[in-house]
Amino acid sequence: MKSLDEILQNNITGMYxxxxxxxxxxxxxxxxxxxKDIITDFSIREKGxxxxxxxxxxxxxxxxxxxxxxxxxxxxxIKLVIVEKGKDIFDFNTHRKIAIRPEGNHILSxxxxxxxxxxxx
Amino acid sequence: MIIKKLFSLIILALVLISFSAEIxxxxxxxxxxxxxxxxxxxxDSEEYQLPSVFMVIPFIILLLMIATGxxxxxxxxxxxxxxxxxxxxxxxxxxxLIFLNDTHSLLHTATEYISxxxxxxxxxxxxxxxxxxVDKKSTPWLNAGILLFGSVIANIIGxxxxxxxxxxxxIKINKHRIKPYHIIxxxxxxxxxxGCLTPIGDPPLFLGFLRGVRFFLVIQEVWYIWLPxxxxxxxxxxxxxxxxxxxxxxTNEYSGKIEFKGMKNVLYLLVIIISVFIxxxxxxxxxxxxxxxxxxxxIIMFSVVVxxxxxASEDILKANEFNFEPIKEVAYLFVGIFxxxxxxxxxxxxEANVLGEKLTPGIFYWAxxxxxxxxxNAPTYLNFLSAAMGKFGMNVNLPSEVLRFEKLHPIYxxxxxxxxxxxxxxxxxxxxxxxxxxxxxxxSGIRMPSFFGYMLKYSIxxxxxxxxxxxxxxxxxxx
Numbered sequence: 001m002k003s004l005d006e007i008l009q010n011n012i013t014g015m016y017x018x019x020x021x022x023x024x025x026x027x028x029x030x031x032x033x034x035x036k037d038i039i040t041d042f043s044i045r046e047k048g049x050x051x052x053x054x055x056x057x058x059x060x061x062x063x064x065x066x067x068x069x070x071x072x073x074x075x076x077x078i079k080l081v082i083v084e085k086g087k088d089i090f091d092f093n094t095h096r097k098i099a100i101r102p103e104g105n106h107i108l109s110x111x112x113x114x115x116x117x118x119x120x121x
Numbered sequence: 122m123i124i125k126k127l128f129s130l131i132i133l134a135l136v137l138i139s140f141s142a143e144i145x146x147x148x149x150x151x152x153x154x155x156x157x158x159x160x161x162x163x164x165d166s167e168e169y170q171l172p173s174v175f176m177v178i179p180f181i182i183l184l185l186m187i188a189t190g191x192x193x194x195x196x197x198x199x200x201x202x203x204x205x206x207x208x209x210x211x212x213x214x215x216x217x218l219i220f221l222n223d224t225h226s227l228l229h230t231a232t233e234y235i236s237x238x239x240x241x242x243x244x245x246x247x248x249x250x251x252x253x254x255v256d257k258k259s260t261p262w263l264n265a266g267i268l269l270f271g272s273v274i275a276n277i278i279g280x281x282x283x284x285x286x287x288x289x290x291x292i293k294i295n296k297h298r299i300k301p302y303h304i305i306x307x308x309x310x311x312x313x314x315x316g317c318l319t320p321i322g323d324p325p326l327f328l329g330f331l332r333g334v335r336f337f338l339v340i341q342e343v344w345y346i347w348l349p350x351x352x353x354x355x356x357x358x359x360x361x362x363x364x365x366x367x368x369x370x371x372t373n374e375y376s377g378k379i380e381f382k383g384m385k386n387v388l389y390l391l392v393i394i395i396s397v398f399i400x401x402x403x404x405x406x407x408x409x410x411x412x413x414x415x416x417x418x419x420i421i422m423f424s425v426v427v428x429x430x431x432x433a434s435e436d437i438l439k440a441n442e443f444n445f446e447p448i449k450e451v452a453y454l455f456v457g458i459f460x461x462x463x464x465x466x467x468x469x470x471x472e473a474n475v476l477g478e479k480l481t482p483g484i485f486y487w488a489x490x491x492x493x494x495x496x497x498n499a500p501t502y503l504n505f506l507s508a509a510m511g512k513f514g515m516n517v518n519l520p521s522e523v524l525r526f527e528k529l530h531p532i533y534x535x536x537x538x539x540x541x542x543x544x545x546x547x548x549x550x551x552x553x554x555x556x557x558x559x560x561x562x563x564x565s566g567i568r569m570p571s572f573f574g575y576m577l578k579y580s581i582x583x584x585x586x587x588x589x590x591x592x593x594x595x596x597x598x599x600x
Contacts, residue, residue, distance in 0.1 A: 035446065036563035037199075047196065064196055073444035079566065115254075117440060118292050120299050120566040 001026060001056065004084050004096060007110055014057075014100065014108035016068050021060045021078075021100065021108060026053055026085035030095065031121060033079045034062055035071065053085075069102045077101045077111075079119045095121060170221045171471055172464035179209040180461035184495060187454065187550060188572035202450075206457030213460045226463050232414040233499065234459040237324070239415075239422035241281055241553050242448050243393045246426045248285035249443040250433035251383035256376045259295045261362035265355050267291055268306060272315025272351050276340075278390055279397075280316035280323055284554040286390075287311060289441060292565050298367040301569055304562045305579045306358040310351060312554040313546035317347050317539060321397060323552070325493075325502030325541040331402045332503070333520030334534060338527050342535040346595055350543065353587050383437050389429045396421040447560035451553060458550065459497065466500050473508035482536040483596040485509055490540035490588065494547035502541035509533040536596050543588060547580045548572065 002012065004025050015022040029051050032039040039048035050061040062078075065071040072078060077099035087094040097113040113119050186205060190198030217223045257263055267287060275283040288307060295303050316322025318340045320330035326339055399418045401409045410416050433443075469492060473480075480488070489505045507517040513530060515522040527534050545552035549559055549572055559569050570578055 031566065033564065033566045036560055038563065038566055038568050064199065073446065075438045075441070075443045076564075077442065114440075117442060118289060118296065118565040120292070120296055 004082075004098075008098075008112050012110070013103075014110055015106050016102050016108045017106060019062045019066050019068060021062070021068070023058050023060070023100070023108075023110065024056070026058055027082040028085065028089060029060070029080060029082050030089075031081040032060070033119065034065060035076070037064065069104065072101055077113075077117075079113065079117075081119075081121050097121065170223060172216070172221060172467055174464075174468060176213060176216055176464035177468065179212045180458075180465050183209045183457050183461050184550070192571045192573070203453040206453050210457040210460030213463055217463065226467070227460075228412070228414055230459050230463055233497075234456060235415050235419055237455065237459070237497075237499075237553065238448075238452055239419040240279070240324075240393070240397070241451060241557070243422040243425040243429070244279065244282045244285055244390070245448045245557065246433075247386050247389040247393060247429045248282060249441055250386040250389075250429055250437055251286060251381070252437045252440055253286070253290040254378075254380040254382075255290050255294050256378045256380075257294060258373075258375045259298055261359045261365075264291075264295065264303070264362055265359050267294070268310045268355055268358060269351065271307070271311030275311055275315035276318040276322045278394055279321050280312050280552065281554045281557075282390055282394070283315065284308075284312045284558050288558050288561055292562065292567070297373075298365055299567060300365060300367070301567060302358075302361050302579065304558060304567060304569060305575065306354070306361070308555050308558050309354055309546045309580075309584065310358075312558055313552050314347070314350060314354060314543050317343055317542040321394060323542045323545070324499040326538055327397065328499050328503050329506060329534070329538065331400065332506070332517055333523030334527055335524070338531070338534065339538055342531045343539055346535070346539055346591060350587060350591060353590075354583070357583055357587075383434060385432065386429060389425050393422060393425055396425075442564065447557045447564075450560055451556050454550075454556070455553070462496050462500075465496060466504060469496075469501070470504040470507065473504055474511050476508075478512050480508065480512065481596075482532045482599045483592055485533060486536040486540045486592055486596045488540075489537045490544035490547075493541045493544040494551045498541040498545050498552065502537055505537045505541075506534065509537060532596070532599055539591065539595075543584075543591070546584055547576065549575055 002025055004027070006012070007025055012024060014024055029042055029049070030040070032049055034049075037048060042049060042051050044050070047063040049063065052059050052061075062068060068078075078101060080098050080100065081095055082098060083089045083094050084096070097119055099109075099111050099113050099117065099119075101109050103109050183206060186198070186202075190202060214227060217227050267290075271283045271287045271291075274286075278286070284307070288304075288311075291303070291307055292299060313323075317326070320327040320334075320336060320339065326334075329339075330336060396418050398404065399407050399421065400416065401407045407417055437443075473488070485505055485508075489501055492501045503517065509530070510517050510522065510526050510533075512533075513526065515526050517523060545555070549555045563569055569575075
């Protein structure tokens with residue numbers, strides 16, 4: 001399993017199919033912003049997003065966005081605050097802000113959010 | 122797709138109606154009218170039939186749904202609000218077409234709506250191509266300075282322009298300590314109260330200017346109300362912000378630099394601001410495109426939308442995460458609001474004219490204010506200006522009488538202007554930029570209060586006492 005840093009450095013992409021996103025690393029999601037939906041409740045009682053870990057990847061289902069490719073506009077990203085699995089979740093320095101977006105043909109770009117993009121944890 | 126088709130249908134219907142309205146305008150008889158009122162606001166000499174009071178229901182339903190949708194049935198609302206807004210708007214449109222045979226009110230509303238969207242969308246797109254980076258540590262005084270700066274420039278580039286230009290840098294500066302109150306005070310000052318000094322500041326004042334109110338009259342009559350109000354709201358903000366200690370762990374080093382990218386978009390902003398005056402009522406050489414519900418001004422603004430978007434730097438658009446959703450949201454919601462509020466405005470106009478003689482500047486202040494919080498403040502302003510002038514036997518449609526009125530009774534213009542602009546801050550729907558600022562903030566990850574939360578936690582406890590103070594000091598007991 002690759003680390004997030006390896007993925008970012010080597011521009012490794014994820015995948016998406018409809019409302020399902022597959023990311024090639026393990027993480028714990030703390031906050032997701034998709035469009036103007038701010039999702040912080042990942043329990044099964046909430047419909048916003050369902051995060052599921054597999055041995056080789058982590059998947060997220062966005063319940064309110066059946067087709068991510070058409071739901072996410074040209075310059076917009078899905079923004080996540082995550083902690084890589086194995087890192088101390090209580091240390092704020094381990095919290096990473098990443099942006100993912102569907103690029104077409106099921107390819108999902110994964111980038112670290114730069115200083116210019118506003119994303120409040 | 123259905124929603125888009127319905128949206129296009131409502132606009133197309135209004136445009137087609139406008140042609141037929143123009144043809145019929147000369148020989149249109151308003152017959153068997155038990156309650157026909159002279160419209161001093163909608164048209165110089167047109168008469169229209171008063172709508173049934175029950176036709177306010179679609180407007181109330183829409184307002185209630187805007188208030189409760191995101192709170193209690195979020196998923197349904199997010200999916201269907203365009204459809205709901207357009208359908209409720211169509212109820213009013215068909216009522217006016219079939220039962221009142223009043224195409225003029227619809228045409229007038231379509232014209233105002235198109236102007237509204239042209240201004241908002243052009244400012245939104247032009248400012249979306251500007252990137253301001255302020256590398257300074259957030260402090261209550263820096264924030265207060267930005268809010269004051271925004272309040273001043275709102276009078277030069279409009280409340281919408283100032284809001285769109287400053288909201289992103291304001292969020293960025295405060296990224297380590299941002300709370301919803303930051304955004305709410307921004308809405309209070311930059312998106313509303315600030316723009317009370319000039320006709321460019323807020324649409325109602327511009328409508329007054331088009332009717333003949335001198336450009337500098339508002340600044341002359343309002344600055345001494347504007348200044349203490351802005352300072353008082355800023356002082357409350359500083360109090361709130363000083364208690365926010367969330368940045369104790371911010372150990373970043375700041376260069377103090379301010380970086381500005383996208384200079385050509387400043388030029389586009391300038392074009393938009395100049396185009397505001399390209400109106401046959403202001404410049405006689407400007408051709409009127411009547412009966413089209415669009416003028417040269419709107420054509421310029423929509424052209425700016427296209428040019429500014431096509432020529433914007435990709436990097437800036439990416440950094441701003443530019444997308445059309447916030448303006449689409451405003452366009453869909455306000456098409457319903459504009460259409461469904463026609464009966465409400467006509468009934469208010471009628472009542473204001475009937476009761477005009479009994480109304481004091483204080484009552485005009487509260488009446489204009491309380492309605493501007495929920496209705497579009499531009500027609501509300503004109504209705505009450507018309508009623509105030511009617512009280513002294515003057516007609517709002519005659520520029521010479523407007524000029525005489527502002528000299529003899531400036532306090533009435535002051536009360537109506539201040540209330541129409543200030544009270545727009547009372548709700549999310551009180552003024553166009555409020556919703557856009559909210560939407561941009563939410564996309565940045567800031568959880569904003571609901572419609573009621575905004576009112577109950579912020580606007581009622583903070584603004585209402587300040588507005589009451591304004592009334593007590595400047596309008597109470599005046600006749």
